[in-house]
Amino acid sequence: MTQAYILTLSCPDRRGLVHAVSGFLLEQGANIEEAAQYNDSATGLFFMRVQFVFSDTDPATLKTALAELAERFEMRWSLHSQAENMKTVLLVSKDGHCLNDLLFRWKSGLLPIDIRAIISNHRDFYQLAASYNVPFHHIPVTAATKAQAEARQFEIIQAEGAELVVLARYMQVLSNDLCIKLAGRAINIHHSFLPSFKGAKPYYQAHDRGVKLIGATAHYVTADLDEGPIIEQDVARADHTDTVEDLTARGRDTESQVLARAVKWHSERRVILNGHKTVVFR
Missing domain, CATH: 3.40.50.170 (Formyl transferase, N-terminal domain)
Structure with missing residues (x-):
């Protein structure tokens, strides 16, 4: 059974961030359904929203791995189930x-x-x-x-x-x-x-x-x-x-x-x- 999630994040801008996030989700077995990003040249910040489906029934593993990715890129992030109003x-x-x-x-x-x-x-x-x-x-x-x-x-x-x-x-x-x-x-x-x-x-x-x-x-x-x-x-x-x-x-x-x-x-x-x-x- 797959579940849909929304990941939002911001961090200092640098090369390869889109690749890092999309590659991470691929490694976790997730499939991206919608993605958008923005680079603010005035503040030097990068922003991204990714909507994806994930087959693992326990999102705790995903969150633990996300925390490690976030620490590497100094990300502020949040992960939410799309099914929860x-x-x-x-x-x-x-x-x-x-x-x-x-x-x-x-x-x-x-x-x-x-x-x-x-x-x-x-x-x-x-x-x-x-x-x-x-x-x-x-x-x-x-x-x-x-x-x-x-x-x-x-x-x-x-x-x-x-x-x-x-x-x-x-x-x-x-x-x-x-x-x-x-x-x-x-x-x-x-x-x-x-x-x-x-x-x-x-x-x-x-x-x-x-x-x-x-x-x-x-x-x-x-x-x-x-x-x-x-x-x-x-x-x-x-x-x-x-x-x-x-x-x-x-x-x-x-x-x-x-x-x-x-x-x-x-x-x-x-x-x-x-x-x-x-x-x-x-």
Whole structure:
């Protein structure tokens, strides 16, 4: 019986890396089904994603051999079974379009994730969660209770074994402590084409400036507000007749699509961090 795996890695660039990885997998009896690599001349780093099938029923042997290869080439690597959907927790406030879109795509089999829980600082979407049979946790947040609320949120995230946390229009700024705990596994959707119009009301800022394009940005969460590594972006047209309400309504579709693509690529292990940027093997 064969099993499909995804190997991602990064290391200092040097000649022969593709040969070394592909040759190693051949020696292990693996068959490569998909491979992509990127050499970043600015940082001198090499990035690779390989999808392969492996006939050995015990991947421990493969991981041990991989560790030896990684040490030789100073690689940071991860190996995951393609059959295992990524455990995910969603956070939302009072705008539910991204939440609804992710839930529908998940149930339709379009996203390789396993939504384990929904956390919200409002009660608005408990019935939506129930319709998908997903546990809903209402955790109010105030300035006075923020630390306790985040502690409870992280407790749920850890209890569910979540590899991915999605801020699906969760309109609270996470503390530095929680950002550090979720580094590299929390994705936010910002309703603007970053780095323009950061903060809570970007459509108002865009309308005030009379922009001709509005956009959305999916990025990893960091302690610096709306500064995290960007995964995906898209835009929609705007003109002088548009009100703030028009821009907000039109932007919802863009936000949902951008976030869904980012979640899909992350859960398929197609995104590798490259400092304050990302490498995305689409």
